[in-house]
Amino acid sequence: MGAQLTQYLLTGVTIGAIYALVALGFSIIYNASHVINFAQGEFVMIGGMTTVSLVDGGVPLPLAIAAAVLVAAAVGLALEKLAIERARGASVVTLIIITIGASIFLRGLAQLVWDKNFHALRPFTGDTPIAVLGATILPQSLWVIGVTIAIVAALGWFFARTLAGKAMLAASHNRLAAELVGIRVRHVLLLAFGLSAAVGAMAGILTAPITLTSYDVGLMLALKGFAAAILGGLGSGAGAVVGGLTLGILESLGAGFISSAYKDVFAFVIMLAVLFFRPSGLFAARSAERV
């Protein structure tokens, strides 16, 4: 029982880390624009699929990963430049609908560029399970957890310590004041899409050896990541991480102890429960505003 529980927890943390990365992607764009980017899952897919085809084409793995992140970031920038920026002045709902369109378009494009099959990326460093407290963990899971920690730390440092990061926060909080201190607000949005796409792509690359990847892998991951972001409170970095981990662990425990057939149900039950009882999320930004 103890070993089983450990096993479920380890699996849950691994999946949860991926959800956390996807949720972070949502939060970055939401913070900069109040847009929920429904093409977030497609960034994940582009990351995984590009890496797979580059590796199949003989490119060394580290190089393929770097290239895939750049490709996804470029797609993110293009989405902002060609679709979101053109609709400047449109309502947030319109922009959200544009991202739904972009998501469908990118999925269709991926079917043309690649195919409809599942693809596997080989694990970064072998697939010999490592024994931990009576349970086992795959080396790839350690990669997932380690890289997620590194990305979360890097983002935390960027937003808390650098002037550029603070400028992004400032622009999202008060667009007018940001413009008046000379921040180019349009560049902030562009940066948010690029950054968010890069983070999403990393999630897709890390998970490709575990769950396989295909043109529509982004659909479910985006929904789970969105549920995680809602759970933690949209726009909160810490919330995205806690929300992702909570969701991953609950899903894994539920699949293990109840039934794996209901694996996906848990995410949505949690999302609905949060929307009913605590719509601003567990980590809703405590507003410190005085009027």
Place this chain on the structure above:
Amino acid sequence: MLEVRGLTSHYGRIPALKGIDVEVREGELVALVGANGAGKTTLLRALSGVQGASGGTVRFDGADITRAAPDRRVALGIVQVPEGRQVFAPLTVEDNLRLGAYRRGGESAAATLERVYAMFPRLRERRASLAGTLSGGEQQMLAMGRAMMAQPRLLLLDEPSMGLAPRLVEEVFAYVHRLKEEGRTIFLVDQNARAALAVADRAYVLETGQVVLAGTGAGLAADPQVQQAYLGL
């Protein structure tokens, strides 16, 4: 220094500025008075570039900046303290100030930061507090300090005393006076026409998007028309 000729601006199809001619010379404190909706804020917004101009020209040091983006105007030295403070509430006081120096890269800002803290000691005391937790008066100081961080050559002050208690209004005007004594060029908009005219070298009276009167601060304060309409005498 600042030369505005025939400036017009629209909100959709509704004209807000109908051909404004205004001039601010180096070292002057020029006030703009007028009723609510006369276009005072719109004029300042058009000067800082966040409100588009539909006609006319704005020249700064002789260069045409009518279509320049807000960040370029900040770099040139035109910095606005917006109406209602507009501090970055979720960031600390010090981060707010550092962002004021954003166009200068923020790194060379340490000396300016010291000067701002020297001028507003209260901000130094509260440097680590979130800006949203400051009182109205402190937020006004922060908004002014943030603008000072950009090392403005022309400071646009929009309603600095709005919503403040009388004692704080006096304090804010004392700061405005001090900035003028330091030789800053200031373009001031305030509901409190009496106080604004008292500190101003020159002033303009704005009515429904047009300049209807111009003169020295003291001259306008003595003008019977102004006294009746804006000073409640």
